[in-house]
Amino acid sequence: MKVEFYRHALDQTDIDNVVKVLQSVFLTTGPVTSEFERRFSEYTGLPHVVALNSCTSAMQLALMGLGVGPNDEVITTAMTFIASATCIEHCGATPVLVDVDSSTGCIDPSAVEAAITARTKAILPVHLYGVMCDMRALKDIADRHGLFLIEDCAHCIEGERDGVRPGELSDAACYSFYATKNLSCGEGGAIATRNHELAKQVKLLSLHGMSKNAAGRYHGAYQHWDMLTLGWKCNLDDIHSALLLDQLSRLDALWGRRKAIFDRYEEAFGSAGIHRPCVKGKSAHHLYTIWVDPDRRDSLLHEIQSRGIGVAVNFRAIHLLTYFRETFAYKQSDFPMAERIGSSTVSLPLYPLMQEEEVDYVIKTVLELYFQQKGD
Ligand SMILES: Cc1ncc(COP(=O)(O)O)c(C=O)c1O
DSSP states (O other), X not given: OOBOSOOOOOOHHHHHHHXXXXXXXXXXXXXXXXXXXXXXXXXXXXXXXXXXXXXXXXXXXXXXXXXXXXXXXXXXXXXXOTHHHHHHHTTTOEEEEEOBOTTTOSBOHHHHHHHOOTTEEEEEOBOGGGOOOOHHHHHHHHHHHTOEEEEEOTTOSSOBBTTBOTTSSSSEEEEEOOTTSSSOSSSOEEEEESOHHHHHHHHHHHBTTBSSOHHHHSSSSOOOOOBOSOOOBOBOOHHHHHHHHHHHHHHHHHHHHHHHHHHHHHHHHHHTTOBOXXXXXXXXXXXXXXXXXXXXXXXHHHHHHHTTXXXXXXXXXXXXXXXXHHHHOOOTTSSHHHHHHXXXXXXXXXXXXXXXXXXXXXXXXXXXXXXXXXXX
C-alpha cells in the first residue's frame, strides 16, 4: 500500500470556480479576492482581512505595518518553520529565538518574558501543529511591556484555547494557504486584524505602495494612481482566491475528518505508550507527530517510508540550521526543549482524503516498526 504524506481535498466546485475566473476578464486581485476576504473575515470573526501571496509576506507586512524595523527585536520560537524568523529579518529587525513548552512544543511564555530587552518590539508566537499557544499569558506579557503580538497561524485557522481564537488577543493573525495547509490554494496567505489602519497599511505595502490596485484603476472612468510608500508585490490573485471560496465553506467538515483520524492515532499510539505532543484546547489538527528516541528517529523515518508511507519532520529546531548558527551564533544546548522535539519528531499523514484502510495501515506499520526498532 502507498499512503502519501498529503493529498489536497480540492473538488470539482473548486475547479469550476477557477475556470470561471479564467473565462472572465479579470485574473489578478479583483472581485473574487474581495469576496474571499469578506468571507474569511466572517469565518475568523476579525473585521479586516487582506489576502496575500503567503503567510511569510503576511507576517513581514504586519510587522512593517506596525513600524517594526532596524534596531528592533522580535521574539519568536526555535521550534517552527524558518519563515517565522526570516520575516523578522526581512523587516530589518532581529529575531530573538526562545525555547518552548515541553508538552506542546509551543513558545514558552516565561522564556519570552526572560528574553525581553529595551529593543524588543513584538512577540511572534506560532500555533504549532494547530494547537494554540497560551495567548492569555502572552497578551499579559505584551501589555505589561508595551509589545505588539503577531500570530503565526500557518497551522491554525480552526483552533481555540481558553476561549480564545486566533487574532482575538493579538494585533494580527497571519495565515498560510500553502499547498499542504488546512485551507489551500497552492501558494497564498492572509492577514486578519481588528486594526483598520494596520489592514490599510498592509494592503498598501502588498502592492508596490500604490494608491489603487488594478481593479480600482480600471473600474469605471480611468483613474490615476499614486505611489504613497515603498512597497512589495505580495497580492493574491483571483485565480488563487477562486480555489479558497468553496473550500472555506467545507473547512469545518474537513477539520472533522482530520479530527477523526487524529483520534484513531491517539488511541493507538497512546495505548502503545508512544510520546506525542499534548493538545491544549481545540486543535486545528494540521499535523500529527509522534516523538521517538532521537537515536532511532532517522532510521524509523526511512523504515516507515520504505513501507510506502509519506513522512516529514516538523521541525528541526531552527537555531541549529547553518544560517542561524552563523548569523546569530546560536549553538547546541541553547534551547533544550526545542532541540529534543526537533530530534525526536516524526510527522505522519493526516488529511481528510485518507481512507480508513490507509489509517489502519499507518497505525499497524508504525507500531510494528517502532517496537521492532526498540527491540521489544
Ligand atoms: C509555522 C509556519 N509558519 C509560516 C509558514 C510559511 O507559510 P507560507 O509558505 O504561506 O509563507 C509555514 C509554512 O509551512 C509554517 O509551517
